Amino acid sequence: MGWMRLLGRLSILATFVLIAILIRNYRRLPKIPGPWLARFTNLWRVYYVKRGDAQVTYQRVHQKYGSVVRVGPSAVSVTGLNALHIIYNIHDKFPKSEFYTPQQFIFQGKPYQNLFNTTSEEFHARIKKPVARAYAMSTIVEYEPFVNDTTDLFLEKLTELSGKEIDFSAWLQYYAFDVIGEMTFSTKFGFLEHGEDFGGIIQSLRDLTPIQILGQIPWVDKLFRKPYIKYQSKPTTSPVVKITMAQMQKRLKSVRYDDKEFLSEDGRRDFLSRFLAARQAFPDVVDDFRVIAYTTTNIVAGSDSTAITLRAIFYHLLRNPDTMKALLDEVDTQLRLGNISRKVTWTESQTLPYLDAVVKEALRVHAAVGLPLERVVTRPVVIEGYDIPAGTTIGVNPWVMHQDKTVFGDDADRWRPERWIHANEEEKKLMNRGLFTFGGGTRSCIGRNISLLEIYKLVPTLLIHFTFELDPEKDWNLFNSVFVHQRNLRLVLRRRGDSVPSEKATLEV
Numbered sequence: 001m002g003w004m005r006l007l008g009r010l011s012i013l014a015t016f017v018l019i020a021i022l023i024r025n026y027r028r029l030p031k032i033p034g035p036w037l038a039r040f041t042n043l044w045r046v047y048y049v050k051r052g053d054a055q056v057t058y059q060r061v062h063q064k065y066g067s068v069v070r071v072g073p074s075a076v077s078v079t080g081l082n083a084l085h086i087i088y089n090i091h092d093k094f095p096k097s098e099f100y101t102p103q104q105f106i107f108q109g110k111p112y113q114n115l116f117n118t119t120s121e122e123f124h125a126r127i128k129k130p131v132a133r134a135y136a137m138s139t140i141v142e143y144e145p146f147v148n149d150t151t152d153l154f155l156e157k158l159t160e161l162s163g164k165e166i167d168f169s170a171w172l173q174y175y176a177f178d179v180i181g182e183m184t185f186s187t188k189f190g191f192l193e194h195g196e197d198f199g200g201i202i203q204s205l206r207d208l209t210p211i212q213i214l215g216q217i218p219w220v221d222k223l224f225r226k227p228y229i230k231y232q233s234k235p236t237t238s239p240v241v242k243i244t245m246a247q248m249q250k251r252l253k254s255v256r257y258d259d260k261e262f263l264s265e266d267g268r269r270d271f272l273s274r275f276l277a278a279r280q281a282f283p284d285v286v287d288d289f290r291v292i293a294y295t296t297t298n299i300v301a302g303s304d305s306t307a308i309t310l311r312a313i314f315y316h317l318l319r320n321p322d323t324m325k326a327l328l329d330e331v332d333t334q335l336r337l338g339n340i341s342r343k344v345t346w347t348e349s350q351t352l353p354y355l356d357a358v359v360k361e362a363l364r365v366h367a368a369v370g371l372p373l374e375r376v377v378t379r380p381v382v383i384e385g386y387d388i389p390a391g392t393t394i395g396v397n398p399w400v401m402h403q404d405k406t407v408f409g410d411d412a413d414r415w416r417p418e419r420w421i422h423a424n425e426e427e428k429k430l431m432n433r434g435l436f437t438f439g440g441g442t443r444s445c446i447g448r449n450i451s452l453l454e455i456y457k458l459v460p461t462l463l464i465h466f467t468f469e470l471d472p473e474k475d476w477n478l479f480n481s482v483f484v485h486q487r488n489l490r491l492v493l494r495r496r497g498d499s500v501p502s503e504k505a506t507l508e509v
């Protein structure tokens with residue numbers, strides 16, 4: 001009986017504490033509109049992230065509540081050029097929110113922060129400096145031979161598959177992963193060679209989905225998951241880290257002791273050689289583990305994101321045959337005139353204005369990241385007349401920003417590459433400012449130029465070599481686990497003649 005009474009009292013106490021927490025949550029940002037549940041708990045966000053279509057939910061709530069929406073007790077989703085300017089400016093350096101901390105793994109008993117997931121701006125600046133040049137626009141042509149090698153293999157494999165129905169979404173992913181492997185270690189992962197997720201690497205990255213859900217309630221990670229991992233007797237090592245460690249050991253064995261460039265066996269300067277050189281030049285910042293962290297971040301951040309953009313390009317071109325025809329006309333004409341090669345170079349790709357418009361439109365309508373890029377404001381800010389107090393988590397979701405009619409026009413919800421061509425200079429400037437696919441401010445994508453190199457070269461090269469048939473009845477499936485993945489882009493591709501297309505060539509699209 002005594003126990004029952006104690007239990008009853010404890011339940012009453014727990015109920016009071018819960019009510020007090022809910023009231024405190026509600027009062028944090030009382031004037032900001034948003035879904036009712038989100039005023040009290042982050043479970044609103046957990047639900048939509050778990051469901052896998054958060055990008056649509058965010059678009060819907062912004063349509064309903066306007067450009068400032070409360071999505072959690074202390075979390076606000078905002079949109080518009082003004083919001084971008086305020087949150088991602090390089091002077092305030094608002095740090096990343098705790099959304100990123102579940103992505104930090106435990107190393108020697110502490111969370112290990114990398115370039116992508118650190119929440120300290122000061123630490124970020126320290127670890128970025130030694131490697132920033134490796135990603136500069138002036139450096140990217142040095143990576144072109146790596147892309148070419150993988151493209152050769154891709155063309156070979158697709159030729160073998162000519163005439164068969166394939167899941168092109170998977171093959172583009174194999175391509176993007178193998179290119180990053182080449183650029184990083186001068187070795188492909190073997191996805192294209194084997195035509196499958198070789199070594200389970202892709203699956204191991206899929207298994208990270210629960211971590212993205214934890215990003216919506218990071219205190220659960222801090223209180224329960226991290227301590228659990230810390231005291232696990234046998235920590236697990238992911239396949240990406242295992243491969244990286246093996247490649248690093250191999251490189252360190254193969255280079256001469258006085259070699260300061262750490263080039264690959266065939267004398268190429270890949271990312272690994274640049275990271276090892278940074279270890280030599282900045283020993284107080286870069287140790288062996290930092291080299292592993294730079295390398296694995298490249299693979300995790302750079303392969304799925306590029307594959308997603310490539311899929312979006314082919315999907316929308318095939319669903320909108322007028323735009324496919326316009327791009328094919330441009331590519332074929334330039335090929336016939338001898339202005340581009342059959343394996344298009346980066347420099348040649350920069351002379352194709354319609355290709356440029358198609359890439360930008362794909363980056364706009366299908367941004368790889370489909371959740372707000374969260375920051376914490378360290379001073380009060382005012383956005384669209386709403387006072388946002390210091391300490392609030394705030395972010396712009398690219399999928400919402402890219403629907404902004406004041407920036408992209410009344411048909412912002414449609415695929416129309418021409419908007420990037422027909423706009424006047426002022427309109428182009430606005431659209432470029434509003435294109436948020438690569439993020440903004442001090443934490444914008446460092447690999448942007450690398451992915452553009454891959455995309456601008458591969459798309460025209462594939463169009464020169466193949467025709468594509470998409471069954472209009474079969475649609476792809478989207479799943480948002482921060483990256484908005486597409487699955488099942490099933491199509492038939494056929495090899496085009498190896499000759500330069502004649503004026504009369506009919507083009508199947």
Ligand code: HEM
Nearest residue numbers: 115116301302305306309368373438439443445446447451
């Ligand atoms: C189309 C392809 C890509 C897209 C759409 C993309 C998108 C992004 C976005 C939105 C961010 C900022 C995230 C945030 O604020 O939370 C980011 C950061 C980052 N990306 Fe990319 N990315 C792409 C390709 C790549 C590639 C190819 C690499 C590496 C070779 C890469 C490496 C990184 C790294 C290291 C960061 C963290 C940068 C920092 O905080 O300094 N990304 N990316």
